[in-house]
Amino acid sequence: MTHPKHTIVIGGGIVGASIAFHLAKSGMQVDVIESQQPAQQASKVSYAWINARDKHPFGYHELNRRSQDMWRRFEDDLQTDIGLVWGGEMRWSATETGAMQFRSRITELQEWGYSIREISLEEATELEPGICFGNPTSVSYTDSDGHVDPEKVVDGCLSSVRQTGGLIHTNESVTNFIKDRNSISHVVTTKDTYPCDSVVIAAGTETPKIAEMLGYKFQNIHSPGATVITNILTEPLFNSIAAMHSPRDLEGVLINSRQLTDGRVMIHGGTHSGSIADKSIEDAEMLIQETAKYLPSTRDLRVQEVRSALRPMPPDGLPVLGRLVSTPNAYISYTHSGVTLAPLIGEIAALEIKTGVETEILAPYRPERFNR
Ligand SMILES: Cc1cc2nc3c(=O)[nH]c(=O)nc-3n(C[C@H](O)[C@H](O)[C@H](O)COP(=O)(O)OP(=O)(O)OC[C@H]3O[C@@H](n4cnc5c(N)ncnc54)[C@H](O)[C@@H]3O)c2cc1C
Incomplete structure (x- = not known):
């Protein structure tokens, strides 16, 4: 197999930007094509909690865990402020039934080697005197979690790509490919046609549509999400933690909150199956x-x-x-938890594209599982 020298990355979200950055770092010529402006879709909306706490099964938890641990090196490599905040996560249960499930997950995570423990209300209050816990039936604390500013990460990645001579095409959508036998030779956009010898499809929710142009069929599951940004809170939201998550065993609204490095607070409400806030100001105020x-x-x-x-x-x-087995110079990168996973996906995808190797760590996640 000949190794590619020039890759086009489709999508300027955190996943595409990280892959582009790592490819450029490895010496490859990289251009990015973005249909709008970089980091304005899922990556901008994201709650951006870096974690492996809610990830199943063990292998996927481990993947997130490994990426979590790569963030500091990624930050060093980017050599710019990316709004990275560490300090851990705290949450609690409010009912006795909820506490049983809560403790069982803590035990499972401990067996998986995650740095999480049940703490007393006294210890929780000492750590975070500003949180009203009510009458919790159990409180958990994990010190390994953090959060980041995806727009800053994308900006850092794409600046580095530019410094190596890469072009970032914005307001330009990929509409088709020109193939030479089983290989993509050109990417066709709304503005131009570009030659390349490999392509990364990292177009977020649009990835299935683009993959379909190459004969691959899988869906994007409908999962709307929203986040609310407040004005600046002049005092620290937390004493030491990075993120607080309200009890999952109570009826009503679930609250996830974190403070951005400029003092604004981000609130993420609802669940993956039904987000509470959409674009409505009433929901946001609520x-x-x-x-x-x-x-x-x-x-x-x-x-x-x-x-x-x-x-x-x-x-x-x-x-x-x-x-893609049928088009080996096309590489798919399509994922939830793309903020947590960005350093790992960027580094490993770049390694696979550059060298042609198939890593063991990504073996469970190949596109072919949907095309049998
Ligand atoms: C509300 C919410 C909360 C979340 N919370 C977390 C969290 O706490 N932790 C976590 O790890 N993850 C979280 N996620 C998930 C995470 O944000 C995403 O997995 C990640 O942002 C995906 O990045 P991406 O680059 O793949 O996609 P995107 O950021 O959507 O980027 C894809 C880009 O491709 C471009 N594009 C699309 N079609 C084309 C085309 N034809 N041509 C050119 N460009 C195209 C788009 O314009 C877009 O900029 C959350 C997501 C949401 C929405």
């Missing part, structure tokens, strides 16, 4: 009121921005990563 029940310091905050997007969500919830 989320701030609900947040203030747990975090009274947020009570006077106002809605600055409501962001919403569909999540890239493969049919089985697991990443789709790798070359």
